[in-house]
Amino acid sequence: MLNEKILNILKHEGPATFATYGTDGIHMAATWNSYIEVLYNDALLIPAGHLNKTQRNVEAGSEVQMILASKDVMGLQGKGAGFLLKGHAKFEESGVNFDKLKSRFSWARSAMVFKVKEATELV
């Protein structure tokens, strides 16, 4: 799911943006590639400093979409690779995932665990 090319993108710094949907419409937010940790083959761990509306939308049932991309990774049409990830997330305010993030990001109030169900390379 999270293939070599995606892992390679995460090694290059850049914005990692994601979107949810709620009662007041689309909500976009972002983190940095370097802040993301790969949890399993299909999950990403993201430190939540704010992300309050993202959490509200997620807990009301919204899916999460994220785009990871880097111009420094070879894509389908030469230089520049990007992936659209779709899945669902949960927020953890304690436990091993939260502790791991908290030790690296003192400002983290929660750990966003993004379970990826689908990863599509963008053309």
Add this chain to the structure above:
Amino acid sequence: MLNEKILNILKHEGPATFATYGTDGIHMAATWNSYIEVLYNDALLIPAGHLNKTQRNVEAGSEVQMILASKDVMGLQGKGAGFLLKGHAKFEESGVNFDKLKSRFSWARSAMVFKVKEATELV
């Protein structure tokens, strides 16, 4: 609206992602910062190669949200600046905007003109 910091972000390469909403939910897509041209103080010109679903959503009335960010620009909390832009878009398949893009991007089928109504710096 499109202030100096946003123009500075656009000078650094990275993914520029945007989201619309339609009958099948959220739709995220992306271009590269270096592909975007600033049209006026409140409009961005984006080459559309595909972006068919973005166009369908836009023409059905969806707003457009976009995040522009770069870790190499100073933000509100040190290194790393990002902005959330909200507005509406239209697609032009001919005319001066399209011709300008087409001369640079032979693959462009349309020019996406993103009229920005609101720009908020992300913390």
